[in-house]
Amino acid sequence: MSPKKGKRSGSSKMKSKKSQSPTPQGKTGHPEDIFPLTLTSATQNLFGCQIDEDVTAQSPYKLLKKDDIMQDIKTRAAVSDFSPAKQIVLDYPEEEILLVFDSEFTFGQSFYLVLSPEAKNRILKLPETETPEVLENEVDTARKPKQWVSLGSEKEIEEESVKEREPLVFTFSRKRRFFGLPVSFSDNITPISQGFPSYEDNRRFIPAMLTDCGTQAVPKVQSSTAQTNWLGKRNNSTHYEPRDLSEEEKEVILQSDSMKEFLRGVTPRMLHALQQEEIFNLFTDDLKDLGADVEDDNEPDLSKGLELFKTFTDPSKGKKISSVNWHPSINGVIAVALKMQREEESDSEEDLSLTDPKFIAFYSFADLSKPQLLLECPADVVVFEFCPSNPNIIVGGCANGQVALWDISAEVTFLTQPGSEKVPANPFDLRKEQTPEVLYSAASEIESSHKAAVTDVQWLPPTFEVTRTGLPVENTSKLCVQVITCSPDCTIMFWDVRLPKQAGLSLFQRPDQNTPMTRYIVPKTFKHLDRTWKPLFKVSFQKMDGSGVYAPLKLSFEPYPGNAEAGSWSAEDFLDYSQLRIPSAKELKTLEDVNTKIFIGTEEGEVVYTDWKLEKDEFGLVHCPKPLFSFSTHDFMVYAVQRSPFFKDIVLTVGTWNFAIWKEGVMEGPLHVSKFSVENCTAGCWSLTRPAVFFIGKDDGSMEVWDLLENTNGPSQVHPGIISGTIICIKPWIVSSKQHFLAVTNDHRVVRILEISKSLRTPTSNESSRMEEHFEWETKYVKEFDRRKKVWAKEKEEQELKKETKPAKPVLTPAEQEELDKKEYGEFLKLEESILKGLGLWPKPDHSDKKN
Amino acid sequence: MKVDVEGTLKRIESYKGVIGTIVVNAEGIPIRSTLDNSTTVQYAGLLRHLAAMARSSVRDIDPQNDLTVLRIHSKKYEIMVAPENNYLLIVIQNPCE
Numbered sequence: 001m002s003p004k005k006g007k008r009s010g011s012s013k014m015k016s017k018k019s020q021s022p023t024p025q026g027k028t029g030h031p032e033d034i035f036p037l038t039l040t041s042a043t044q045n046l047f048g049c050q051i052d053e054d055v056t057a058q059s060p061y062k063l064l065k066k067d068d069i070m071q072d073i074k075t076r077a078a079v080s081d082f083s084p085a086k087q088i089v090l091d092y093p094e095e096e097i098l099l100v101f102d103s104e105f106t107f108g109q110s111f112y113l114v115l116s117p118e119a120k121n122r123i124l125k126l127p128e129t130e131t132p133e134v135l136e137n138e139v140d141t142a143r144k145p146k147q148w149v150s151l152g153s154e155k156e157i158e159e160e161s162v163k164e165r166e167p168l169v170f171t172f173s174r175k176r177r178f179f180g181l182p183v184s185f186s187d188n189i190t191p192i193s194q195g196f197p198s199y200e201d202n203r204r205f206i207p208a209m210l211t212d213c214g215t216q217a218v219p220k221v222q223s224s225t226a227q228t229n230w231l232g233k234r235n236n237s238t239h240y241e242p243r244d245l246s247e248e249e250k251e252v253i254l255q256s257d258s259m260k261e262f263l264r265g266v267t268p269r270m271l272h273a274l275q276q277e278e279i280f281n282l283f284t285d286d287l288k289d290l291g292a293d294v295e296d297d298n299e300p301d302l303s304k305g306l307e308l309f310k311t312f313t314d315p316s317k318g319k320k321i322s323s324v325n326w327h328p329s330i331n332g333v334i335a336v337a338l339k340m341q342r343e344e345e346s347d348s349e350e351d352l353s354l355t356d357p358k359f360i361a362f363y364s365f366a367d368l369s370k371p372q373l374l375l376e377c378p379a380d381v382v383v384f385e386f387c388p389s390n391p392n393i394i395v396g397g398c399a400n401g402q403v404a405l406w407d408i409s410a411e412v413t414f415l416t417q418p419g420s421e422k423v424p425a426n427p428f429d430l431r432k433e434q435t436p437e438v439l440y441s442a443a444s445e446i447e448s449s450h451k452a453a454v455t456d457v458q459w460l461p462p463t464f465e466v467t468r469t470g471l472p473v474e475n476t477s478k479l480c481v482q483v484i485t486c487s488p489d490c491t492i493m494f495w496d497v498r499l500p501k502q503a504g505l506s507l508f509q510r511p512d513q514n515t516p517m518t519r520y521i522v523p524k525t526f527k528h529l530d531r532t533w534k535p536l537f538k539v540s541f542q543k544m545d546g547s548g549v550y551a552p553l554k555l556s557f558e559p560y561p562g563n564a565e566a567g568s569w570s571a572e573d574f575l576d577y578s579q580l581r582i583p584s585a586k587e588l589k590t591l592e593d594v595n596t597k598i599f600i601g602t603e604e605g606e607v608v609y610t611d612w613k614l615e616k617d618e619f620g621l622v623h624c625p626k627p628l629f630s631f632s633t634h635d636f637m638v639y640a641v642q643r644s645p646f647f648k649d650i651v652l653t654v655g656t657w658n659f660a661i662w663k664e665g666v667m668e669g670p671l672h673v674s675k676f677s678v679e680n681c682t683a684g685c686w687s688l689t690r691p692a693v694f695f696i697g698k699d700d701g702s703m704e705v706w707d708l709l710e711n712t713n714g715p716s717q718v719h720p721g722i723i724s725g726t727i728i729c730i731k732p733w734i735v736s737s738k739q740h741f742l743a744v745t746n747d748h749r750v751v752r753i754l755e756i757s758k759s760l761r762t763p764t765s766n767e768s769s770r771m772e773e774h775f776e777w778e779t780k781y782v783k784e785f786d787r788r789k790k791v792w793a794k795e796k797e798e799q800e801l802k803k804e805t806k807p808a809k810p811v812l813t814p815a816e817q818e819e820l821d822k823k824e825y826g827e828f829l830k831l832e833e834s835i836l837k838g839l840g841l842w843p844k845p846d847h848s849d850k851k852n
Numbered sequence: 853m854k855v856d857v858e859g860t861l862k863r864i865e866s867y868k869g870v871i872g873t874i875v876v877n878a879e880g881i882p883i884r885s886t887l888d889n890s891t892t893v894q895y896a897g898l899l900r901h902l903a904a905m906a907r908s909s910v911r912d913i914d915p916q917n918d919l920t921v922l923r924i925h926s927k928k929y930e931i932m933v934a935p936e937n938n939y940l941l942i943v944i945q946n947p948c949e
Contacts, residue, residue, distance in 0.1 A: 242893040243881050250883050254875075259883075260855045262937040267860050270943060273921050273932050274867050278948050283925065 033116040035085050036102065036109035043081045046072065047099075060101035061123070066092055088115050098123065289765065306703070306719055306754040309741060312368035314338060314361060314749040321745045323383045326733040329391045330416055332365035333372070334743055336751060339380030339399060359437075360384060360396065360406075363751070374437045375406045382453050389462050389480040393497075396440075397454025397485050403495060403533070404440040411436050444495070444533040450487035456554045457485045466494055468537050469614045472596055482536070484557070488603050490549040492612065493535035539612050541600070541627050550630070551603040554641040556651055558595040558664070597628065599651045599662065601638025606630045607653050607662065607670070629667050633660045640684040646691040646768055650775060654684035659696060661708075663779055668786035671778040672712065683730045687756075689740065690763045691771040697727030701746060705760065709770055717760075723752050732756070869946040871929060876900060878938040887944075895931075899942055903933045 039047075047064055069089050072080050082089060089097060098114040100123065114120045245253070253259060314321065319338040327333035337360045358380050361371035377398060384396035392409040460466065460482040465475040475481065483495040541550045600608040610627035634655020644650040649664035650671075659681055660670035683697035692709040703722045704715035725746035733741045740756040764770075836842045865873045865886055872887040880900045885892040907919040922933040925947070932943045 242897070243879070245877075245881050245883070253877060253883055254857055258937060259857060259875075259939065262939040262941075263857060263860045264855050265936045266934045266939075266941050267864065269921050270864060270932060270934050270941060271867070273923060273934075274864070274870065274943065274945055277923075277930055277932075277945055278868055281948050 036107035401450030452489040605634035
């Protein structure tokens with residue numbers, strides 16, 4: 001509202017005029033004795049109260065004569081500035097009236113008249129105190145500023161200056177119903193959504209008068225293709241065969257002279273080359289031959305032998321481990337057979353532990369604290385084996401002579417995912433946390449089983465099966481269906497897990513209510529065999545010297561490889577065992593080349609090599625064959641009989657104090673017998689990867705590693721204290737090419753898994769062929785020795801014969817004997833004399849040491 | 853010197869380590885062989901060119917020189933080719949190991 005004070009030097013006329021421009025006419029409160037008015041410049045000139053000349057902010061007071069004002073009013077009438085104050089001036093009592101320059105416009109105008117004398121005095125009193133300022137003002141006003149002459153620049157300045165405009169007044173009306181309502185104004189902050197359309201630029205571009213243009217020379221020739229009909233012939237394919245000469249022509253050529261010439265020239269050269277090639281291998285790699293390993297040597301072989309990998313103990317008390325086996329297909333699962341620990345052998349069949357369940361426990365590497373699966377057995381299991389063609393079938397030989405079968409196909413998930421939620425199979429089973437138990441699917445008839453504990457059980461390979469007379473025949477089902485068991489009751493029995501044809505009828509008669517409500521779900525796989533399982537046939541072997549029968553403890557037969565296709569077995573081909581039937585013997589083809597001979601280790605330490613085929617003697621009766629040889633190499637029980645996995649005719653037998661290696665076909669004796677050792681050897685097994693290495697376990701818990709190529713006299717490594725107690729069983733297993741394990745159990749329920757170090761699992765170069773040579777030499781040696789023994793025996797006989805035919809020497813009496821002696825002494829003295837004379841030393845000196 | 857063709861060939865064929873022997877004429881037709889027909893034809897056809905090329909290389913380097921025996925030692929066995937008088941004798945031998 002108030003104009004800038006700095007522009008006072010400007011157009012005071014305009015300013016004052018502007019200040020006269022319509023201002024809000026609301027005269028709000030000014031004291032009664034003050035009358036504001038404005039004076040034009042003309043008036044100011046007349047009265048001498050020009051702004052900034054006579055009257056300034058510092059000295060705003062000007063006394064005006066009343067008469068002058070009245071004069072002005074009369075002369076100028078309405079135009080006079082004082083006209084509104086005419087009455088006031090007339091009323092004014094005194095002569096002089098005060099005019100104050102109101103620079104701040106306190107009362108709305110630039111001047112005001114003071115109407116009452118009292119106010120005048122009051123106000124005038126103030127300038128008396130401000131006299132020094134008046135003096136200053138006088139000094140200032142002495143110097144008059146120059147009059148500003150307008151040269152037109154004020155127009156430019158005005159144009160450039162920023163002035164406040166009068167407020168924009170918008171008049172609008174509202175809707176009738178909003179009348180009287182409070183008004184609310186707000187900013188509109190919506191963005192401008194209006195686009196900016198392009199428009200034609202009406203500026204003209206510079207037209208191009210010149211453009212650059214390129215030219216190319218193009219040949220007039222242009223290539224194009226067209227398809228034509230090929231009327232000529234074209235060879236698509238040729239069928240040819242090599243040219244050949246007829247037989248006569250060949251003969252002619254062979255006999256021709258040119259051929260002779262040719263051979264004459266070529267033969268010496270060729271023979272020379274052949275000979276060179278034969279004697280010397282030009283391309284031997286010496287480093288490779290030294291046995292540098294091809295595999296990465298980043299892993300240093302820290303341990304020379306066996307490292308402990310894991311160890312676990314079966315938590316059940318009062319039991320011993322009798323046998324251990326690795327699960328053939330599931331990695332890291334090991335099965336342990338437990339039997340009752342008895343302080344002394346009880347003769348009676350019934351013992352206290354009949355009510356306790358007997359188990360085979362499965363342990364998985366993932367959780368070794370407790371078993372993952374338990375197989376219940378009718379009696380203590382001494383040995384058991386997984387079926388090679390179906391690892392879910394397990395056959396076990398019990399301590400009471402029975403043979404039992406298990407089928408764990410339903411529970412195999414517990415082994416593959418150990419630790420998973422164990423859902424009890426039976427809803428009535430209240431024991432939720434227990435490990436799952438599987439009852440045996442079938443157990444053999446007690447009367448027809450062995451009479452003593454079954455000490456060895458083995459599956460026959462799926463390549464052949466055996467008839468009732470022991471003839472090996474072709475196995476059409478390509479599965480393992482037969483089992484051999486042996487027992488110290490002097491029999492070996494062959495069992496078939498399939499249903500015999502005749503028993504088909506009797507099954508239907510057996511009612512199903514006989515089976516009580518068991519806690520477990522029994523798989524029906526072998527239901528056909530349960531309680532009626534009889535062996536296919538039995539064999540027992542008479543001792544060679546006729547003094548009895550052998551009591552076999554362990555046996556080993558030659559695995560018949562059969563056809564290549566027999567080995568391939570897939571899960572889809574698996575037939576339900578209950579559907580299989582034993583075929584009649586006539587239908588099957590006899591396999592002639594199956595080796596039906598077995599090695600048996602007996603209780604008394606003999607190793608017997610015999611045939612199991614039942615023979616017909618001259619009367620047409622079938623009887624057990626005589627053994628081919630038997631040697632008492634071991635003096636006590638034979639603990640292990642095992643074939644080498646590399647050579648199918650080499651067998652290792654471990655007796656109590658020594659072990660022996662046999663070769664099939666060598667009737668003269670074992671290839672190699674070890675020295676007697678102090679501790680009992682209780683277990684033995686071949687290494688799975690090295691042909692020359694095998695492990696022997698001892699009574700004191702130590703293990704020997706034998707390497708036949710390194711040292712045949714003693715073990716190459718001895719690991720004492722592998723496990724406490726007696727080693728019962730050693731079983732090797734290969735998990736991967738870098739992890740080979742050996743499971744060792746003792747009789748105190750501890751199982752130790754040892755990792756076989758690299759040196760023990762990688763075969764040395766040509767180990768297999770060297771072993772073969774070694775065995776050949778041993779065979780030759782044995783044969784040679786045998787031959788020589790016979791020769792010596794013959795010679796001895798001849799000598800004895802000679803001695804008998806010679807006349808007997810006359811027996812001399814003691815006196816005659818003495819005479820004879822004296823005579824001999826005399827002869828000796830003479831001899832001595834003659835010699836010494838010859839040497840020139842006679843007479844002989846007294847010292848006996850000086851003689852020659 | 854009387855050369856007994858049969859005897860000589862038998863000697864070579866029964867040498868230690870020899871797997872097979874082939875006698876080939878100038879046109880590459882096998883005259884006599886201890887291997888089966890298809891193998892013989894294959895060997896004869898392939899080795900004929902190789903022997904000719906080897907011979908020409910040797911003679912190119914030194915015209916006075918001539919190829920006596922071409923020996924190809926491979927991983928499994930050794931093949932020896934001896935040219936002479938328009939015929940070719942091929943012997944396959946197992947090297948000593």
